[in-house]
Amino acid sequence: MFRKQSGIMEIVLTTTSDRGEAERLARGLVECRLAACVQILAPMTSVYFWEGDFQEDDEHLLLIKTVTNRYDEVEKYILDRHSYENPEIAAIKAERVAPGYLKWLMDHVG
Numbered sequence: 001m002f003r004k005q006s007g008i009m010e011i012v013l014t015t016t017s018d019r020g021e022a023e024r025l026a027r028g029l030v031e032c033r034l035a036a037c038v039q040i041l042a043p044m045t046s047v048y049f050w051e052g053d054f055q056e057d058d059e060h061l062l063l064i065k066t067v068t069n070r071y072d073e074v075e076k077y078i079l080d081r082h083s084y085e086n087p088e089i090a091a092i093k094a095e096r097v098a099p100g101y102l103k104w105l106m107d108h109v110g
Contacts, residue, residue: 008041009048012064014087015046021083022060026029027062029064033110034074040061067109068093 012035016022019040026038041061048055066074075089096106 006068009102010066010068010071010091011079011094012062012071012089012091013065013067014062014078014089015080016062016087017057017059018081018083019043019060022062025078025081026062026064027032029066029074030078032077034070034077035064035066036105037065039065041047065105067106068079070109084101 003037016025017071022040024042026035028033029038040060041063043058043060046055046059064074071091078087078089
């Protein structure tokens with residue numbers, strides 16, 4: 001059973017070009033209790049413009065499970081440690097969260 005829990009859980013997205021960097025960011029976020037879980041997806045292709053040029057690169061997407069009131073700290077953590085000059089950092093608020101998962105999340109994000 002799901003309950004409306006709007007504004008409590010967020011999934012923050014960022015990408016890296018390197019699996020090792022993705023793993024370092026993920027471990028650090030969890031160790032610092034800024035996230036309860038970070039999933040690193042397999043390489044994908046990103047197509048975009050950067051500094052006026054067309055780019056196509058392999059990247060890893062990180063799904064960072066956190067709570068709304070920790071977003072600013074998650075953003076700062078990523079900005080301070082990311083190799084990109086301007087990394088993607090975007091949050092999606094979970095509209096509904098299973099009560100047991102939400103409790104687990106809240107127990108593990110300090």
